[in-house]
Amino acid sequence: MSDTAGSRREGDHSDHSPARRHRSSRWSHSRKRGIDGHLRAPGAEDPSEHTCSRDTERSQRHADRRHESFTTPEGRGPVSRCPARDWGSQVEQEEEKERDMQRYRRRILGSDASHRERKTSSGSSESCDSREGESLETDETILLRRQKQINYGKNTLAYDRYIKEVPKHLRQPAVHPRTPNKFRKYSRRSWDQQIKLWRVKLHTWDPPSEKGQQQVLDDMTEMALDDVMDIELDFPSLCEVEQPPSSAPHSRSLQEGDCEGTPVKMSRTDSD
């Protein structure tokens, strides 16, 4: 008889690579990890990269130190991401996942409790103060997808530089990007918008490079104009954002758009 336990297992952990491959050409030079998950040596895959070698080294050392916290429960290292076929391993994976989830939840909910939540008051459906325990997201497929999206954002040099530059206790709610909390209940649209905004904001910390501005624009053109209109409605705070303390000149167009509050300014057709 076939192994029904294996074939019916929910929550497919595999298949991270196809999505990544899809993005590699556009993003490869600001990603600090290759497709195989290993940190890249400075200038390894993209010789045309202009990053200062000292910066890359520092970011790598920092990333090495940070390795533990960077790895997420779903993407736990060399242990096969595919659900195991044998029961022994399946149960072990179950156990580990539950432990990680608990630890994760405690960490995220713990840090949430001490911050004001203007940024997440998006849309009309969810409560702004979703008190822990009652309205947490627990659907595995959703959590996995959200974590994947978060990983894309964290797997950037910009993110690395950001967290080095601005330690958590110095972060200001509207100014500094905050990783969306995957355990909260949000609609799909709301979540996707939060991720997009977060990633756009992170670009402020991109390493200085010729392609930098194009990247920001690329990011923004990912959003349809509809979405951009909605963003203004959902995130009025965005229009009041102060200039982030960044030395990168390429983000200027984004900042100008912010101050004037007209979504059109964020589109590609904007000349500057």
Next chain:
Amino acid sequence: MENSAEDYKIQSFDQETQLLLKTALKDPSSVDLEKVSKIIVDQSLKDQMFSKEAGRICHTIVQAEAKQNNGNIFRRNLLNRLQQEFKDREETRRRSIQEWTCYVTFICYIFDYLKVNNMPMVALMHPVYDCLMRLAQPDALMKEEEVDCLVLQLHRIGEQLEKMNSQRMDELFYLLRDGFLLQEGLTSMARLLLLEILEFRAGGWMLSGTAHKYYYSEISD
């Protein structure tokens, strides 16, 4: 479960094996856990009475090993052996109904006793359901031992199973209802057992007082 190795009914084993089991219960890392799990599984497949004991013993050894050195060699061996037997279950049933029902009893005890994060192991849920569904097939309902095994296990773990996956429980009970109503050739005992389990589940996994009296008290003439 208790610590004292004397609590477990392992008298059916020879002295040497008894000693091995007792050591495994107290000091798992000092014994060959693969051998221990083999001994326990082998005996459970022969002796239905032992299955319950086996469940408790396994639970204790797993806890002890985890505590001692965070290991799970025993559990892993146990589960993989169970999986192997699961794959061969149809053949086991053909060979011996008794061995087959022993297997089902054992895997259900393991499901019940070996919890992970205070919940039954998800990996076992579908296999257990598969076994129970097999017991609810027409050919199995004709055999009293299989019906007996089925209802016994449902009494013990039905509620837990339903919580994990109510759809499969519904499917199982469709079979039971159909069997009860439509199947020719069932013994009256088999029908009684089926009726009782139907009422039991309908009552939220318990029998009302009157139903209990009906099924379980002696009929005085």
